Structure formats: C-alpha cells, structure tokens
Amino acid sequence: MSTIIADEPLLRPGNTNCAGCGMSIGLQWLDEAFADHRPYLVIPAACAIVTAGAFPTTAYGVPTLASTFASASAYATGVSVVAELNGDPHPTVCWAGDGGTYDIGVASLSAAAERNEDILYICYDNEIYGNTGGQRSSATPEGAMTSTTPRGKAEWKKDMVAIMAAHRIPYAATLSVAHRDDFLRKLRVARETRGFRFLLMLSPCPIGWKSSSDESIELIDLAVRCGLFPLYEVHDGERYTINSRPDGTDLREYLARQRRYAGTSLDPEVARVKIEKQWEFLEVMARLSS
Amino acid sequence: MTLTLCTGNYAAGHTLALAGEANRAARGCCGGAYPITPQTEIIEYLRAVAFTKGRVVPVESEHSAMGVCIGASIAGARAFTASSSNGLAYMTENVFAAGYYRLPIVMIAVNRTLGPPWNIWVDQGDSLALRDAPWLQFYCDSHQDLVDTIAVAFRVAEDLRVLLPVMVAMDGFITSHTNMVVDLLDQERMDDYLPLCNVPHQLRHSHPTTVGNLTWPRETERHRRDIQEAMERVPRVLDEAIGEFEAVFGRRVAGAIEAEETGDAETILIASSTMAATLRHVIRARRARGERIGMIRIKQFRPFPRADLVRAIGNAKRVGVLDRNHSPGSGGIFWSEVAASLRDASVLLQNYIAGIGGGDVTPETIDAIADDLTRRTAATDPVWQEIAV
Numbered sequence: 001m002s003t004i005i006a007d008e009p010l011l012r013p014g015n016t017n018c019a020g021c022g023m024s025i026g027l028q029w030l031d032e033a034f035a036d037h038r039p040y041l042v043i044p045a046a047c048a049i050v051t052a053g054a055f056p057t058t059a060y061g062v063p064t065l066a067s068t069f070a071s072a073s074a075y076a077t078g079v080s081v082v083a084e085l086n087g088d089p090h091p092t093v094c095w096a097g098d099g100g101t102y103d104i105g106v107a108s109l110s111a112a113a114e115r116n117e118d119i120l121y122i123c124y125d126n127e128i129y130g131n132t133g134g135q136r137s138s139a140t141p142e143g144a145m146t147s148t149t150p151r152g153k154a155e156w157k158k159d160m161v162a163i164m165a166a167h168r169i170p171y172a173a174t175l176s177v178a179h180r181d182d183f184l185r186k187l188r189v190a191r192e193t194r195g196f197r198f199l200l201m202l203s204p205c206p207i208g209w210k211s212s213s214d215e216s217i218e219l220i221d222l223a224v225r226c227g228l229f230p231l232y233e234v235h236d237g238e239r240y241t242i243n244s245r246p247d248g249t250d251l252r253e254y255l256a257r258q259r260r261y262a263g264t265s266l267d268p269e270v271a272r273v274k275i276e277k278q279w280e281f282l283e284v285m286a287r288l289s290s
Numbered sequence: 291m292t293l294t295l296c297t298g299n300y301a302a303g304h305t306l307a308l309a310g311e312a313n314r315a316a317r318g319c320c321g322g323a324y325p326i327t328p329q330t331e332i333i334e335y336l337r338a339v340a341f342t343k344g345r346v347v348p349v350e351s352e353h354s355a356m357g358v359c360i361g362a363s364i365a366g367a368r369a370f371t372a373s374s375s376n377g378l379a380y381m382t383e384n385v386f387a388a389g390y391y392r393l394p395i396v397m398i399a400v401n402r403t404l405g406p407p408w409n410i411w412v413d414q415g416d417s418l419a420l421r422d423a424p425w426l427q428f429y430c431d432s433h434q435d436l437v438d439t440i441a442v443a444f445r446v447a448e449d450l451r452v453l454l455p456v457m458v459a460m461d462g463f464i465t466s467h468t469n470m471v472v473d474l475l476d477q478e479r480m481d482d483y484l485p486l487c488n489v490p491h492q493l494r495h496s497h498p499t500t501v502g503n504l505t506w507p508r509e510t511e512r513h514r515r516d517i518q519e520a521m522e523r524v525p526r527v528l529d530e531a532i533g534e535f536e537a538v539f540g541r542r543v544a545g546a547i548e549a550e551e552t553g554d555a556e557t558i559l560i561a562s563s564t565m566a567a568t569l570r571h572v573i574r575a576r577r578a579r580g581e582r583i584g585m586i587r588i589k590q591f592r593p594f595p596r597a598d599l600v601r602a603i604g605n606a607k608r609v610g611v612l613d614r615n616h617s618p619g620s621g622g623i624f625w626s627e628v629a630a631s632l633r634d635a636s637v638l639l640q641n642y643i644a645g646i647g648g649g650d651v652t653p654e655t656i657d658a659i660a661d662d663l664t665r666r667t668a669a670t671d672p673v674w675q676e677i678a679v
Binding site for chain 1: 317320343347348349357359361364367369387493495498501505506509
C-alpha cells in the first residue's frame, strides 16, 4: 500500500510511462473530466499498474486497486457495490489494457456489463501485450508484427465495441487522443450516465508499434481519418452516433509510419475493403438511430 | 435455545447472512455467488436474503466471486462466499490475492473431489490444494461445529492482529446435504458477538493509496513475514474469540485440535472433519474394552497447530493419520504435516488414505485401521484403505 496526500493530480509526475504513450494523455484527460468526481481506479495487470511505480511510492493521486489480470470488472463490482451501499459519490473506473479487456478479462467484463454494474470501464488499447514486451492480443490488427506474430498477424482485430454494445449497456464509445474535445465530451457523458459504460481508446505505443514517439497523436489522427478507427458512440446498444467520418486519407499513410507493418503480408486493398464494410454497418446503424 | 433440523449448507448460509447483516451499522456486506455442487444451496440462501445494507452479486465464475469479495472488502465491507472442488481450483489466483491483500474474507469450502473424472462426493484435496495460500483453514466435524466456527472465523479474520481470510470447510454431502439438529445463531447475539468490520487499509479519498503496486524483494519479504507473524498470533486470538463466543452464546467451540483419551494412550489415531466424528465412536468403544488408544481431531489446518499436536501425542508409541485426500507422489496431506511436526523419531507414524472420492468410511473401516496400527512394529509408505463403496 503506497500513500500520497489528497488532491494530487490523478497521474502524478514520476510515473513510468514511455514517451509518446497514449495512456499518459488519457489519464490526464480523465482527471480533467472527473475533477469534481474523483474516481476509485481499478487496474488489472498492465503497463498502467507499472506506471504507479514501486511501493512505497505511487504515481496515482486517487485510491487505486491493482487487480489480478482477469478480474478488473469483478474487483470493481465489489468496490462500486459498497460505494453505492454507503452513498459514496466517488465513481469506480476500471483502467485496463487490451490484454485485460479483449482476452483474459472478457468473461468478467461481459458479466459486469450484463449485470449493468455502475462502473466506467476504459480500455486503453495499444493492440499488444505491451507490459510483457509486445505479444499479440485479439486486439492486434491484421498484418502487425509482434514478438509472437513475427511474420505479421493473420487475423483481423476483434470488434470489442460491437461486443459491448451487444450487451445493451447504457453507453459505449471510442476515444481518440487526437480529438481532445470529443474525448472529453465522451468522458463527461460517461460520467453523467449510471450503469455500465465502456470506452475504447486507441492508445499509441511507440515501443510496440515501432513508431516515433513524437508522432503518436498524429498516428491516431491518421487512424481516424482513414477510417480504420471510427469515432462513434452507442447508447443502450441501439442508438449509434458517428462523430467523425473518413476524409479520404490513405490507409498506407498510417501503416507506413509504423515498422510493425514493415515487410508483412498485409494487403492494404484487402484491409480497405474490410474498413469499408465496417463503415457500411456503422452508417446503417446511425441511419436506423436517427 | 431453539433447535432447527437443517442441512449443513442451510446452517452455513444462515450464519453467513447473520454475520453480513451484523455489519449494517458500518460499511455493510457483499459477496459473490456462483453455483457448484455441493455448495450451491449456500449461495442460493445468500441470494434470497434481504440485507439492510448488503448485496450478494451473481457473478459468472468462482474467480470473479472472490474478485467481488476482494473489491468489497478493500472498500470496507464484510465479504464472504462459498465454493467447492473445481470451483476452488478456478478461484485459486484470487484466493491467494485475497490473503496477500490482508482482507478478512470468510469462505465456506464444501469439500468435493477434484475432477476429472467427475465425482461430486467428499475429498479434501480441493481446499488442501490451497494450503500454501495466506488463509486460515478450519475443518468442521458437525453442523453445530460449522455454525459456531463460521461466527468465530469472522471474529478472528477481522482481528487486526490477524487480518487474514478464513476458509471454513465441511464435508460435501455428509455435512452439506445431511439434516442434523442445530442450535442456529440469532441476529441479536451475532450483533453482540461481532465487532463492526474495520479494514484499516480501506480505499479512501481522504487518504488515497495504491494497493498492490510493485514491491521490491525487501518489501516483499517483509510482507510475507508479516503474514507469517499474523499466523503465529492466531492461537491467542482464536482462544479469545472462543472465550467471547462462550460468553455470548453459552457454548464452547472446539479450538485448533480436540484430543480425547490421549493421556496414557500408546496408540493415537488422527483425523479431521466427519471422519474424526466416526473415529470418536471407535475410540470410545475400544477404550471400553481396555485398549490404551486415543484420538486427535485436527480442526485447524492453517496455521498448523504443531505445538498442540506434539503435546497431545505425548509419549504415544504409534500414531496413525487418516487422510481423505492425497498428494500424488507423497501421501496424505495431514500426515505430511504431522510428520513435519514430530521431533521424536522414535514414534511410529503411519499414514492411512481412506474415503477418497467420497467412499463411506465406517466404524468398521476405522477398526481395521486401528487393528493394523496396533500390530505394527514399523511404518511403511502410506496405506490405501480401500472402501469400494
């Protein structure tokens, strides 16, 4: 148990995040949007718990509980149930990587969503097991090289927002660190919504993506603009809103800046067709919602 | 005193609910509920209780059942759950986490054979596989012992000199599903008996902490030694909890061990859970025939009551340990713990493995074991006393 004084920033100086890590931006914006609603943080095994540093120090300025890898949603359930029983106004936020969300944590996540627990679950998705040095997860996109997909991943990325929307939770949305206003607005919507909320943030990882740390925000901007990472939100699993549409940016521009795609067999044309299919789905859902 | 005819599971559910409700003036209670035979009736009972300040969450797995307990306990609530067999195995990671986080969670373990192949009957291998977790473990021999021990378990777990989780075990079906007359506890006296739960490292915004971040070897070693030292304080805390239980409920609860007729015994048999209850009848019958034989029931497996055992064994020549569990490549798990406790190499210590997979260990089985032990001049590898029933 590491102690700090109250009213510190949520993410304090001295944290161990790498330069260009999307998590650093995400946590600071979480702090900004939740300034008057200081959360409990529940963090499973992930870079995000290493970020805290070693006992007896901590980089987190709010009460933080490290959970076992698969258990963030279960631990958070216990925390939020007891907070509710005691009229405690502080929200419970899970802050988890893609390994703890898409893979090992998906059963407890699905169960907490199905029970509609009063939890805000934020996945910072860097598309690899970053903390263990960059292995494939089911969030790793097709074509990306990782230490366990040395010739590039053969499978397409799992659609986690669709899975969460299928639970008909009150709110699910995607977050881009290149779209600050949209990011903060969605955090505030989540803050004002009760029940289970899921936010997916594409989180650049210069180490794993083999990209330049000063291009992190630009990369996410490209991912949004080429349509690979759609910005949208889903209320109650049925009302879809698209926040930003592709502007014709070439996917190859995004791929070329990351050496994880260098020399892999990913055919950008095949990828483009898959991206278009996802957009057709989103546009249909958005039309049905209007 | 109002006596109730009920199953062990009902008795356990009833007692957990009273303990949870007794914390309504503090942070309330919370637990995780997931079914597995033969403990299911316990979590069904808990789900039906209307707590003043409490919620039992119907989770998707045992792993999450303990996860909810951990979150609730670190948020200051009284937390509890129940499981069996493969459920305990699946829960294991969070069982360890609960202890390492020093959370006073109470779990009922209804002992059932680990599968595959699938077998729903009693075998202690499930909870004993968790023997290296930072938990206290008690093995109950009757419904009454179970009820009283659960109340004592909360008191010991939440005592700041201990602050560790406690597992209270009973035999699947033999205890869990059999009806027995029990003096169930009542809310008023449970409120008197249990102080309000205080988790000193509760998450608080007035004093933000990070629980469970990285520790270097030095801090990790200190943390593990703290747990060992807490275990060493259990005998005293348990004694006080038992004394206070008697003051409130007017009844003695068995402590770490129960010794019977060991004073002048040449031969001593050791058992746990309901096998010890059967053993008691066999010992009394053999004593009545003039045999210098006694018994020890080991109730508290963690911390292992080494000193109490050595004292109770005294100058006996032969000691037999009955185990309804088996560590492949070694033998009975109680036996190996007893062997590690005995300093006197002249004692003949023999292990008997009986009732594996739920076989019915009858007085006749135990008589055959006692006959074998009294004839022995040397110990051998563990003997499998086949039941085949």
